[in-house]
Amino acid sequence: MGPVTGMTPDKKAETPGAEKSAGLRHIQRMGSLPEAVDAARPKATAVDSELADDELTNLNWLHESTNLLTNFSLGSEGLPVVSPLYDIEGDSVPSYPSSCYSNPEKKSATSKPPYSFSLLIYMAIEHSPSKSLPVKEIYSWILERFPYFATAPTGWKNSVRHNLSLNKCFRKVERSHGKVNGKGSLWCVDPEYKPNLIQALKKQPFPSAFFYTPPASPLSGSPSPHYLTSVLKQNQGRSIKDSDIDAATAMMLLNTSIEEGILDCKKPQPLKLSKKRNYVSTFQSHGKASPGGSHFPVPNIDPNEDHNYSASSVASQRCVSPSSVSSLSSVDEVYEFVSEASRVGSEGSEGFHSEVDTDGDDREEDDDDPLADSGYTSQPCLAASDKAQPRKKALEELCLEIDEELKEAAGSLLHLAGISPCLGSLISTAKTHSQKRRRRNDVTA
DNA sequence: TTTCCCATAAACAATC
DNA sequence: TGATTGTTTATGGGAA
Numbered sequence: 001m002g003p004v005t006g007m008t009p010d011k012k013a014e015t016p017g018a019e020k021s022a023g024l025r026h027i028q029r030m031g032s033l034p035e036a037v038d039a040a041r042p043k044a045t046a047v048d049s050e051l052a053d054d055e056l057t058n059l060n061w062l063h064e065s066t067n068l069l070t071n072f073s074l075g076s077e078g079l080p081v082v083s084p085l086y087d088i089e090g091d092s093v094p095s096y097p098s099s100c101y102s103n104p105e106k107k108s109a110t111s112k113p114p115y116s117f118s119l120l121i122y123m124a125i126e127h128s129p130s131k132s133l134p135v136k137e138i139y140s141w142i143l144e145r146f147p148y149f150a151t152a153p154t155g156w157k158n159s160v161r162h163n164l165s166l167n168k169c170f171r172k173v174e175r176s177h178g179k180v181n182g183k184g185s186l187w188c189v190d191p192e193y194k195p196n197l198i199q200a201l202k203k204q205p206f207p208s209a210f211f212y213t214p215p216a217s218p219l220s221g222s223p224s225p226h227y228l229t230s231v232l233k234q235n236q237g238r239s240i241k242d243s244d245i246d247a248a249t250a251m252m253l254l255n256t257s258i259e260e261g262i263l264d265c266k267k268p269q270p271l272k273l274s275k276k277r278n279y280v281s282t283f284q285s286h287g288k289a290s291p292g293g294s295h296f297p298v299p300n301i302d303p304n305e306d307h308n309y310s311a312s313s314v315a316s317q318r319c320v321s322p323s324s325v326s327s328l329s330s331v332d333e334v335y336e337f338v339s340e341a342s343r344v345g346s347e348g349s350e351g352f353h354s355e356v357d358t359d360g361d362d363r364e365e366d367d368d369d370p371l372a373d374s375g376y377t378s379q380p381c382l383a384a385s386d387k388a389q390p391r392k393k394a395l396e397e398l399c400l401e402i403d404e405e406l407k408e409a410a411g412s413l414l415h416l417a418g419i420s421p422c423l424g425s426l427i428s429t430a431k432t433h434s435q436k437r438r439r440r441n442d443v444t445a
Numbered sequence: 446t447t448t449c450c451c452a453t454a455a456a457c458a459a460t461c
Numbered sequence: 462t463g464a465t466t467g468t469t470t471a472t473g474g475g476a477a
Contacts, residue, residue: 183461184466
Protein backbone atom coordinates (compact mmCIF):
# COMPACT_ATOMS: atom_id res chain seq x y z
CA MET A 1 0.00 0.00 0.00
CA GLY A 2 1.37 3.28 -0.94
CA PRO A 3 1.47 6.28 1.24
CA VAL A 4 -1.92 7.32 2.28
CA THR A 5 -2.51 10.72 3.58
CA GLY A 6 -6.20 10.91 3.46
CA MET A 7 -9.17 8.83 4.10
CA THR A 8 -9.71 5.52 2.57
CA PRO A 9 -11.55 5.41 -0.69
CA ASP A 10 -14.44 4.11 1.24
CA LYS A 11 -14.41 7.15 3.40
CA LYS A 12 -14.02 9.43 0.49
CA ALA A 13 -16.88 7.83 -1.27
CA GLU A 14 -19.28 9.22 1.22
CA THR A 15 -20.65 12.65 0.91
CA PRO A 16 -19.18 15.16 3.29
CA GLY A 17 -22.54 15.83 4.79
CA ALA A 18 -23.15 12.23 5.37
CA GLU A 19 -19.75 11.85 6.89
CA LYS A 20 -20.36 14.59 9.32
CA SER A 21 -23.65 13.18 10.24
CA ALA A 22 -22.09 9.84 10.59
CA GLY A 23 -19.39 11.16 12.77
CA LEU A 24 -21.77 12.85 15.05
CA ARG A 25 -23.95 9.95 15.56
CA HIS A 26 -21.12 7.69 16.20
CA ILE A 27 -19.71 10.00 18.71
CA GLN A 28 -22.99 10.33 20.39
CA ARG A 29 -22.60 6.80 21.29
CA MET A 30 -19.01 6.68 22.04
CA GLY A 31 -19.36 7.59 25.58
CA SER A 32 -21.26 4.52 26.45
CA LEU A 33 -20.28 3.03 29.68
CA PRO A 34 -19.94 -0.61 30.28
CA GLU A 35 -22.55 -1.96 32.52
CA ALA A 36 -20.26 -2.37 35.43
CA VAL A 37 -19.28 1.21 35.33
CA ASP A 38 -22.75 2.36 34.70
CA ALA A 39 -23.94 0.56 37.73
CA ALA A 40 -21.54 2.44 39.89
CA ARG A 41 -22.21 5.72 38.21
CA PRO A 42 -23.90 8.28 40.34
CA LYS A 43 -27.20 9.68 39.44
CA ALA A 44 -27.96 13.32 39.64
CA THR A 45 -30.14 14.47 42.37
CA ALA A 46 -33.05 16.70 41.81
CA VAL A 47 -31.24 19.30 43.77
CA ASP A 48 -28.37 19.08 41.42
CA SER A 49 -30.61 19.72 38.54
CA GLU A 50 -32.27 22.64 40.16
CA LEU A 51 -29.00 24.10 41.10
CA ALA A 52 -27.88 23.62 37.61
CA ASP A 53 -30.82 25.56 36.37
CA ASP A 54 -30.21 28.39 38.72
CA GLU A 55 -26.54 28.56 38.34
CA LEU A 56 -26.56 28.35 34.68
CA THR A 57 -28.04 31.76 34.62
CA ASN A 58 -25.00 33.38 35.96
CA LEU A 59 -21.29 33.15 35.66
CA ASN A 60 -20.72 31.22 38.76
CA TRP A 61 -19.78 28.27 36.75
CA LEU A 62 -16.93 30.19 35.31
CA HIS A 63 -16.01 31.64 38.59
CA GLU A 64 -15.90 28.26 40.10
CA SER A 65 -14.29 26.67 37.17
CA THR A 66 -11.51 29.12 37.50
CA ASN A 67 -11.14 27.88 40.96
CA LEU A 68 -11.15 24.39 39.70
CA LEU A 69 -8.61 25.21 37.15
CA THR A 70 -6.35 26.40 39.85
CA ASN A 71 -6.22 22.90 41.05
CA PHE A 72 -6.11 21.61 37.62
CA SER A 73 -3.28 19.29 38.06
CA LEU A 74 -3.42 18.78 41.73
CA GLY A 75 -5.08 15.84 43.21
CA SER A 76 -6.88 16.03 46.47
CA GLU A 77 -3.93 14.60 48.20
CA GLY A 78 -1.40 16.64 46.42
CA LEU A 79 -0.70 13.92 44.02
CA PRO A 80 -0.20 14.85 40.47
CA VAL A 81 -2.97 14.46 38.08
CA VAL A 82 -0.88 13.90 35.12
CA SER A 83 -3.66 12.69 33.06
CA PRO A 84 -7.36 12.42 33.31
CA LEU A 85 -7.21 9.32 31.45
CA TYR A 86 -6.80 6.78 34.06
CA ASP A 87 -9.45 4.36 34.51
CA ILE A 88 -12.14 6.48 35.96
CA GLU A 89 -13.12 3.66 38.13
CA GLY A 90 -10.20 4.41 40.26
CA ASP A 91 -7.48 2.46 38.66
CA SER A 92 -4.31 4.29 38.55
CA VAL A 93 -1.06 4.09 36.90
CA PRO A 94 0.78 1.65 39.07
CA SER A 95 3.55 4.03 39.82
CA TYR A 96 1.25 6.35 41.64
CA PRO A 97 0.55 5.95 45.27
CA SER A 98 -2.50 3.88 45.63
CA SER A 99 -3.76 6.12 48.35
CA CYS A 100 -4.64 8.60 45.74
CA TYR A 101 -7.20 6.22 44.54
CA SER A 102 -8.24 4.70 47.75
CA ASN A 103 -11.81 4.74 46.82
CA PRO A 104 -14.22 2.26 48.22
CA GLU A 105 -15.64 2.04 44.78
CA LYS A 106 -12.31 1.30 43.38
CA LYS A 107 -12.29 -1.66 41.20
CA SER A 108 -9.53 -3.79 40.08
CA ALA A 109 -7.32 -3.01 37.21
CA THR A 110 -9.34 -5.48 35.29
CA SER A 111 -12.14 -3.01 35.05
CA LYS A 112 -12.70 -1.93 31.59
CA PRO A 113 -12.21 1.75 30.89
CA PRO A 114 -15.44 3.56 30.24
CA TYR A 115 -14.16 5.08 27.09
CA SER A 116 -14.74 3.75 23.68
CA PHE A 117 -11.75 2.94 21.61
CA SER A 118 -12.42 6.00 19.57
CA LEU A 119 -12.08 8.20 22.61
CA LEU A 120 -9.08 6.36 23.85
CA ILE A 121 -7.38 6.87 20.55
CA TYR A 122 -8.39 10.45 20.45
CA MET A 123 -7.05 11.11 23.89
CA ALA A 124 -3.85 9.34 23.08
CA ILE A 125 -3.32 11.35 19.97
CA GLU A 126 -4.25 14.60 21.58
CA HIS A 127 -1.92 13.87 24.38
CA SER A 128 1.00 13.58 22.07
CA PRO A 129 3.15 16.63 21.41
CA SER A 130 2.75 16.38 17.70
CA LYS A 131 -0.89 15.43 17.85
CA SER A 132 -0.07 12.39 15.88
CA LEU A 133 1.00 8.96 16.90
CA PRO A 134 1.89 5.69 15.33
CA VAL A 135 -0.25 2.78 16.26
CA LYS A 136 2.36 1.44 18.54
CA GLU A 137 2.46 4.63 20.52
CA ILE A 138 -1.26 4.61 20.78
CA TYR A 139 -1.04 1.14 22.20
CA SER A 140 1.53 2.30 24.66
CA TRP A 141 -0.44 5.29 25.74
CA ILE A 142 -3.55 3.27 26.32
CA LEU A 143 -1.62 0.64 28.17
CA GLU A 144 0.01 3.20 30.31
CA ARG A 145 -3.23 4.83 31.28
CA PHE A 146 -5.39 1.82 31.42
CA PRO A 147 -3.71 -1.15 32.97
CA TYR A 148 -6.78 -3.06 32.12
CA PHE A 149 -5.44 -3.58 28.68
CA ALA A 150 -2.23 -5.02 29.97
CA THR A 151 -4.09 -8.11 30.94
CA ALA A 152 -6.84 -7.88 28.40
CA PRO A 153 -6.81 -10.18 25.46
CA THR A 154 -4.71 -8.88 22.63
CA GLY A 155 -7.78 -8.35 20.58
CA TRP A 156 -7.98 -4.81 21.82
CA LYS A 157 -5.10 -3.86 19.61
CA ASN A 158 -6.98 -5.15 16.71
CA SER A 159 -9.87 -3.05 17.83
CA VAL A 160 -7.68 -0.03 17.99
CA ARG A 161 -6.48 -0.57 14.50
CA HIS A 162 -9.96 -1.32 13.41
CA ASN A 163 -11.08 1.96 14.86
CA LEU A 164 -8.30 3.87 13.28
CA SER A 165 -9.12 2.49 9.93
CA LEU A 166 -12.83 2.75 10.10
CA ASN A 167 -13.34 5.79 12.18
CA LYS A 168 -13.45 8.88 10.08
CA CYS A 169 -12.19 10.90 12.95
CA PHE A 170 -8.76 9.51 12.49
CA ARG A 171 -6.53 10.18 9.61
CA LYS A 172 -3.40 8.56 8.55
CA VAL A 173 -0.45 10.75 7.86
CA GLU A 174 2.79 9.73 6.37
CA ARG A 175 5.79 9.69 8.56
CA SER A 176 8.44 12.11 7.63
CA HIS A 177 11.03 10.75 5.33
CA GLY A 178 14.20 9.64 6.91
CA LYS A 179 12.39 8.04 9.73
CA VAL A 180 14.65 5.89 11.72
CA ASN A 181 12.39 3.45 13.35
CA GLY A 182 8.97 2.06 13.19
CA LYS A 183 6.75 1.20 10.36
CA GLY A 184 3.32 2.24 9.46
CA SER A 185 1.91 5.68 9.47
CA LEU A 186 1.17 8.26 12.03
CA TRP A 187 -2.38 8.76 12.99
CA CYS A 188 -3.91 12.06 13.80
CA VAL A 189 -7.34 13.38 14.50
CA ASP A 190 -9.12 14.85 11.59
CA PRO A 191 -9.74 18.46 12.58
CA GLU A 192 -13.08 18.22 10.94
CA TYR A 193 -14.12 15.71 13.50
CA LYS A 194 -12.42 17.12 16.50
CA PRO A 195 -15.53 18.96 17.60
CA ASN A 196 -17.36 15.70 17.39
CA LEU A 197 -14.84 13.96 19.52
CA ILE A 198 -14.88 16.74 22.00
CA GLN A 199 -18.57 16.51 22.11
CA ALA A 200 -18.30 12.83 22.74
CA LEU A 201 -15.91 13.51 25.53
CA LYS A 202 -18.05 16.05 27.15
CA LYS A 203 -20.95 13.74 26.86
CA GLN A 204 -18.95 11.09 28.54
CA PRO A 205 -20.87 9.94 31.54
CA PHE A 206 -18.81 9.96 34.64
CA PRO A 207 -18.81 7.60 37.51
CA SER A 208 -20.03 8.62 40.86
CA ALA A 209 -16.92 10.20 42.14
CA PHE A 210 -16.79 12.63 39.35
CA PHE A 211 -19.51 14.84 40.50
CA TYR A 212 -19.46 14.75 44.15
CA THR A 213 -17.90 17.73 45.73
CA PRO A 214 -17.65 17.81 49.47
CA PRO A 215 -19.18 20.98 50.80
CA ALA A 216 -16.12 21.92 52.74
CA SER A 217 -13.67 21.32 50.02
CA PRO A 218 -12.04 24.08 48.09
CA LEU A 219 -14.26 23.02 45.30
CA SER A 220 -17.24 23.72 47.38
CA GLY A 221 -20.03 25.09 45.40
CA SER A 222 -18.32 24.26 42.27
CA PRO A 223 -20.59 23.46 39.49
CA SER A 224 -20.39 19.99 38.28
CA PRO A 225 -18.29 19.53 35.24
CA HIS A 226 -21.54 19.35 33.49
CA TYR A 227 -21.80 23.05 33.76
CA LEU A 228 -18.61 23.36 31.94
CA THR A 229 -19.47 20.80 29.43
CA SER A 230 -22.71 22.56 28.93
CA VAL A 231 -20.82 25.53 27.87
CA LEU A 232 -18.82 23.38 25.60
CA LYS A 233 -22.00 22.08 24.25
CA GLN A 234 -23.18 25.51 23.61
CA ASN A 235 -20.33 25.87 21.27
CA GLN A 236 -20.64 22.46 19.89
CA GLY A 237 -21.60 23.55 16.48
CA ARG A 238 -19.16 26.28 16.08
CA SER A 239 -16.13 26.01 14.11
CA ILE A 240 -13.99 25.03 16.96
CA LYS A 241 -10.52 26.32 16.79
CA ASP A 242 -7.50 24.63 18.17
CA SER A 243 -7.61 26.82 21.16
CA ASP A 244 -11.11 25.69 21.78
CA ILE A 245 -10.06 22.18 21.47
CA ASP A 246 -7.23 22.63 23.84
CA ALA A 247 -9.58 24.19 26.27
CA ALA A 248 -12.01 21.40 25.74
CA THR A 249 -9.28 18.96 26.39
CA ALA A 250 -8.51 20.95 29.44
CA MET A 251 -12.07 20.52 30.50
CA MET A 252 -11.63 16.87 30.00
CA LEU A 253 -8.62 16.95 32.20
CA LEU A 254 -10.45 19.03 34.66
CA ASN A 255 -13.14 16.48 34.94
CA THR A 256 -10.67 13.93 36.01
CA SER A 257 -8.99 16.35 38.27
CA ILE A 258 -12.28 16.66 39.99
CA GLU A 259 -12.49 12.98 40.16
CA GLU A 260 -9.12 12.75 41.70
CA GLY A 261 -10.11 15.22 44.26
CA ILE A 262 -13.17 13.46 45.37
CA LEU A 263 -12.33 9.89 45.21
CA ASP A 264 -12.03 9.70 48.88
CA CYS A 265 -15.32 11.26 49.52
CA LYS A 266 -18.44 9.61 50.50
CA LYS A 267 -20.54 8.04 47.94
CA PRO A 268 -22.45 10.68 46.11
CA GLN A 269 -25.97 10.88 45.10
CA PRO A 270 -26.59 9.17 41.92
CA LEU A 271 -26.57 11.12 38.79
CA LYS A 272 -29.00 10.14 36.22
CA LEU A 273 -27.61 10.56 32.84
CA SER A 274 -29.72 10.05 29.87
CA LYS A 275 -28.55 9.69 26.42
CA LYS A 276 -30.52 10.62 23.44
CA ARG A 277 -29.89 9.60 19.98
CA ASN A 278 -30.13 12.95 18.48
CA TYR A 279 -27.32 12.48 16.12
CA VAL A 280 -27.59 10.11 13.34
CA SER A 281 -24.71 8.60 11.57
CA THR A 282 -21.73 6.56 12.21
CA PHE A 283 -18.06 6.92 12.07
CA GLN A 284 -17.71 3.41 11.08
CA SER A 285 -18.46 2.49 7.58
CA HIS A 286 -19.96 -0.75 8.59
CA GLY A 287 -21.97 -2.43 5.98
CA LYS A 288 -24.93 -1.96 8.18
CA ALA A 289 -24.61 1.76 8.13
CA SER A 290 -27.21 3.47 6.14
CA PRO A 291 -25.78 4.25 2.78
CA GLY A 292 -25.41 7.77 1.73
CA GLY A 293 -26.88 9.03 4.87
CA SER A 294 -29.10 11.30 2.93
CA HIS A 295 -31.87 10.85 5.39
CA PHE A 296 -29.73 11.90 8.22
CA PRO A 297 -30.36 15.28 9.56
CA VAL A 298 -27.54 17.62 9.22
CA PRO A 299 -25.75 17.85 12.50
CA ASN A 300 -26.64 20.85 14.42
CA ILE A 301 -23.86 23.29 14.14
CA ASP A 302 -25.70 26.32 15.11
CA PRO A 303 -25.23 27.15 18.74
CA ASN A 304 -28.57 28.78 18.71
CA GLU A 305 -30.20 25.63 17.67
CA ASP A 306 -30.03 23.28 20.49
CA HIS A 307 -32.72 20.98 19.40
CA ASN A 308 -30.29 18.19 19.33
CA TYR A 309 -30.79 17.97 22.98
CA SER A 310 -33.98 17.22 24.64
CA ALA A 311 -35.39 19.80 26.94
CA SER A 312 -35.79 17.03 29.41
CA SER A 313 -32.16 16.18 29.23
CA VAL A 314 -30.21 16.26 32.37
CA ALA A 315 -28.13 19.16 33.42
CA SER A 316 -25.20 17.84 31.57
CA GLN A 317 -27.06 18.33 28.41
CA ARG A 318 -28.36 21.72 29.10
CA CYS A 319 -26.80 24.64 27.54
CA VAL A 320 -25.93 27.85 29.10
CA SER A 321 -27.61 30.42 27.06
CA PRO A 322 -25.24 32.84 25.51
CA SER A 323 -27.09 35.62 27.12
CA SER A 324 -26.61 34.18 30.52
CA VAL A 325 -22.98 33.63 29.96
CA SER A 326 -22.64 37.06 28.59
CA SER A 327 -24.67 38.51 31.34
CA LEU A 328 -21.88 40.58 32.65
CA SER A 329 -23.66 43.83 32.33
CA SER A 330 -20.88 46.06 33.37
CA VAL A 331 -17.18 46.31 33.56
CA ASP A 332 -17.48 46.27 37.28
CA GLU A 333 -19.11 42.94 37.11
CA VAL A 334 -16.32 41.68 35.03
CA TYR A 335 -13.90 43.16 37.49
CA GLU A 336 -15.70 41.59 40.31
CA PHE A 337 -16.00 38.33 38.61
CA VAL A 338 -12.45 38.00 37.53
CA SER A 339 -11.14 39.38 40.73
CA GLU A 340 -13.16 37.01 42.77
CA ALA A 341 -12.28 34.14 40.55
CA SER A 342 -8.63 34.90 40.88
CA ARG A 343 -8.81 35.41 44.58
CA VAL A 344 -10.74 32.27 45.19
CA GLY A 345 -8.55 30.45 42.80
CA SER A 346 -5.45 31.47 44.63
CA GLU A 347 -6.92 30.73 47.96
CA GLY A 348 -8.34 27.53 46.76
CA SER A 349 -4.93 26.32 45.89
CA GLU A 350 -4.10 26.28 49.51
CA GLY A 351 -6.00 23.14 49.94
CA PHE A 352 -3.88 21.42 47.44
CA HIS A 353 -0.41 20.32 47.78
CA SER A 354 2.60 20.71 45.78
CA GLU A 355 2.64 18.73 42.71
CA VAL A 356 5.54 16.45 42.87
CA ASP A 357 5.94 14.08 40.09
CA THR A 358 6.25 10.85 41.86
CA ASP A 359 6.37 9.13 38.62
CA GLY A 360 9.31 10.66 37.02
CA ASP A 361 10.38 7.48 35.40
CA ASP A 362 7.59 7.38 32.97
CA ARG A 363 6.06 9.50 30.33
CA GLU A 364 8.41 11.91 28.87
CA GLU A 365 5.26 13.27 27.38
CA ASP A 366 4.50 14.98 30.61
CA ASP A 367 6.34 17.87 29.21
CA ASP A 368 3.73 18.06 26.63
CA ASP A 369 0.89 17.31 28.78
CA PRO A 370 -2.08 19.43 27.94
CA LEU A 371 -2.01 20.49 31.49
CA ALA A 372 1.38 21.84 31.02
CA ASP A 373 0.25 23.54 27.91
CA SER A 374 -2.46 25.14 29.89
CA GLY A 375 -0.04 26.29 32.43
CA TYR A 376 -1.66 24.39 35.19
CA THR A 377 0.70 21.61 35.53
CA SER A 378 2.74 22.54 38.42
CA GLN A 379 2.24 25.12 41.03
CA PRO A 380 4.30 24.93 44.14
CA CYS A 381 2.33 25.24 47.27
CA LEU A 382 3.62 27.36 50.06
CA ALA A 383 2.61 26.17 53.42
CA ALA A 384 0.53 28.57 55.39
CA SER A 385 2.67 28.67 58.44
CA ASP A 386 4.79 31.06 60.39
CA LYS A 387 7.55 30.49 57.98
CA ALA A 388 5.34 31.84 55.29
CA GLN A 389 5.92 35.35 56.44
CA PRO A 390 9.42 35.66 55.02
CA ARG A 391 8.09 34.13 51.93
CA LYS A 392 5.43 36.68 51.50
CA LYS A 393 7.07 38.20 48.57
CA ALA A 394 7.51 34.91 46.92
CA LEU A 395 3.95 34.18 47.67
CA GLU A 396 2.84 37.35 46.04
CA GLU A 397 4.82 36.51 43.00
CA LEU A 398 3.25 33.16 43.01
CA CYS A 399 -0.15 34.72 43.25
CA LEU A 400 0.62 36.90 40.31
CA GLU A 401 1.74 33.90 38.44
CA ILE A 402 -1.38 32.06 39.31
CA ASP A 403 -3.40 35.08 38.37
CA GLU A 404 -1.88 35.03 34.98
CA GLU A 405 -2.76 31.44 34.57
CA LEU A 406 -6.22 32.04 35.83
CA LYS A 407 -6.57 34.80 33.40
CA GLU A 408 -5.68 32.49 30.60
CA ALA A 409 -8.02 29.87 31.89
CA ALA A 410 -10.81 32.34 32.26
CA GLY A 411 -10.13 33.58 28.81
CA SER A 412 -10.37 30.13 27.41
CA LEU A 413 -13.55 29.46 29.26
CA LEU A 414 -15.04 32.71 28.19
CA HIS A 415 -14.10 31.92 24.70
CA LEU A 416 -15.77 28.59 25.00
CA ALA A 417 -18.74 30.26 26.50
CA GLY A 418 -19.08 32.33 23.44
CA ILE A 419 -18.01 35.54 24.94
CA SER A 420 -16.30 37.75 22.51
CA PRO A 421 -12.55 37.61 22.53
CA CYS A 422 -12.58 41.33 23.02
CA LEU A 423 -13.42 40.53 26.57
CA GLY A 424 -9.94 39.22 26.85
CA SER A 425 -8.49 42.64 27.14
CA LEU A 426 -11.22 43.50 29.53
CA ILE A 427 -10.27 40.57 31.65
CA SER A 428 -6.72 41.65 31.45
CA THR A 429 -7.66 44.99 32.79
CA ALA A 430 -9.82 43.41 35.38
CA LYS A 431 -6.93 41.27 36.33
CA THR A 432 -4.74 44.21 36.97
CA HIS A 433 -7.54 45.73 38.89
CA SER A 434 -7.92 42.71 41.08
CA GLN A 435 -4.23 42.44 41.65
CA LYS A 436 -4.06 46.00 42.82
CA ARG A 437 -6.95 45.39 45.06
CA ARG A 438 -5.34 42.36 46.55
CA ARG A 439 -2.18 44.25 47.19
CA ARG A 440 -4.18 46.87 48.98
CA ASN A 441 -5.79 44.20 51.03
CA ASP A 442 -2.44 42.71 51.83
CA VAL A 443 -1.19 46.02 52.98
CA THR A 444 -4.16 46.64 55.16
CA ALA A 445 -3.95 43.16 56.50
C1' DT B 446 -39.06 -5.92 18.11
C1' DT B 447 -36.23 -3.14 15.44
C1' DT B 448 -32.44 -0.33 14.63
C1' DC B 449 -28.16 1.41 15.52
C1' DC B 450 -23.70 1.63 17.81
C1' DC B 451 -19.87 -0.60 19.54
C1' DA B 452 -16.63 -4.24 20.50
C1' DT B 453 -14.54 -8.17 18.98
C1' DA B 454 -12.76 -11.62 15.96
C1' DA B 455 -10.87 -12.95 11.85
C1' DA B 456 -8.90 -12.93 7.27
C1' DC B 457 -5.90 -10.90 4.25
C1' DA B 458 -2.40 -7.91 2.16
C1' DA B 459 1.39 -4.84 2.62
C1' DT B 460 5.39 -3.50 4.91
C1' DC B 461 9.38 -3.71 7.93
C1' DT C 462 10.31 -15.41 7.79
C1' DG C 463 7.90 -13.51 11.40
C1' DA C 464 6.00 -9.41 13.33
C1' DT C 465 3.58 -5.35 12.67
C1' DT C 466 0.39 -2.45 10.39
C1' DG C 467 -3.74 -1.44 7.84
C1' DT C 468 -8.17 -2.75 5.69
C1' DT C 469 -12.27 -5.13 5.42
C1' DT C 470 -16.01 -8.16 6.67
C1' DA C 471 -18.83 -10.54 9.92
C1' DT C 472 -21.14 -11.07 14.18
C1' DG C 473 -23.11 -10.51 18.76
C1' DG C 474 -24.45 -7.61 22.70
C1' DG C 475 -26.40 -3.52 24.56
C1' DA C 476 -29.15 0.50 24.38
C1' DA C 477 -32.73 3.47 22.64
